[in-house]
Amino acid sequence: MKLVEIHNIGGQGFDSNIYLIIDKTIALIDAGTGMNFETVKRNLSKFNLKPSNIKLLLNTHCHYDHVGGDRDFIEASGCEVAIHELEAELLRKGDCAITFAGVFGKRLEPIEVARELHDSDRVKLGELILEVLHTPGHTQGSISLYEPERKILFSGDTLFCGGVGRTDLPTSNGKALANSLRRLAKLEVERLYPGHGPFAEKSARRHVLEALELFG
Numbered sequence: 083m084k085l086v087e088i089h090n091i092g093g094q095g096f097d098s099n100i101y102l103i104i105d106k107t108i109a110l111i112d113a114g115t116g117m118n119f120e121t122v123k124r125n126l127s128k129f130n131l132k133p134s135n136i137k138l139l140l141n142t143h144c145h146y147d148h149v150g151g152d153r154d155f156i157e158a159s160g161c162e163v164a165i166h167e168l169e170a171e172l173l174r175k176g177d178c179a180i181t182f183a184g185v186f187g188k189r190l191e192p193i194e195v196a197r198e199l200h201d202s203d204r205v206k207l208g209e210l211i212l213e214v215l216h217t218p219g220h221t222q223g224s225i226s227l228y229e230p231e232r233k234i235l236f237s238g239d240t241l242f243c244g245g246v247g248r249t250d251l252p253t254s255n256g257k258a259l260a261n262s263l264r265r266l267a268k269l270e271v272e273r274l275y276p277g278h279g280p281f282a283e284k285s286a287r288r289h290v291l292e293a294l295e296l297f298g
C-alpha cells in the first residue's frame with residue numbers, strides 16, 4: 083500500500099481546513115473562504131505545487147468558509163468542482179444566504195459544478211479511491227469521504243476531533259446529524275480529517291465514538 087500525502091494547507095482565520103491530497107490526480111477537499119488565498123498558495127508551494135496543479139476540488143458542503151475559495155482555484159487551473167447534488171444549485175446560482183457568504187460580508191459568485199456527488203459514489207484519485215457518504219445534519223447536503231483501505235475519513239463539519247458541527251443553521255437537522263454519526267461509527271477509522279480544528283492520524287475512531295456518545 084503506497085503512502086499518499088495528505089496535508090492541511092488551510093485553516094487560517096475563518097477558513098475551513100483545506101486538505102491537499104497528492105495522488106495521481108492532485109485534489110483538494112474544501113477551499114476555505116478565499117480570503118487567505120495568498121497564504122494557501124504559499125502553503126501549496128511548500129510541496130512544489132501551484133493552484134494550477136489542482137485538478138479536482140471536492141466540497142464537503144456549501145458553507146462559504148469551505149467554498150469561498152473555489153473560484154480562485156477554478157480561475158487558476160480550470161479544476162473541476164464537486165459537491166453533493168442537494169447543494170450544487172446553491173453554488174451554481176451564487177446563493178449568499180444558505181451558504182453564509184452574506185454573513186462574511188461577501189457575495190458568492192456563481193460556481194460551475196462539474197460533478198454532482200451522490201451517496202456511495204466513488205472518486206478515484208489514483209491510489210486513493212474515496213467513497214462518498216451522504217452525512218446530512220450540519221447541512222442537508224453534507225458529505226464525508228472515506229477510504230476503507232487506509233481507514234481515512236474526511237468528515238467536513240459533520241464531525242470534529244472533540245465535537246460536531248452546528249445544527250441550528252438553515253437546512254440543519256439534529257436528528258439527521260445523530261443518524262450520520264451512527265453511520266460513521268460503523269466505519270473503521272484510523273485517520274480523521276475534519277473541516278475545522280486539529281486532525282488525528284492514529285486511532286481516530288475514538289473521536290467518532292465520543293461524538294456519538296455526546297450527540298447521538
Ligand SMILES: [Zn+2]
Nearest residue numbers: 098147239277
Ligand atoms: Zn465550516
Ligand SMILES: [Zn+2]
Nearest residue numbers: 143145220239
Ligand atoms: Zn459548515
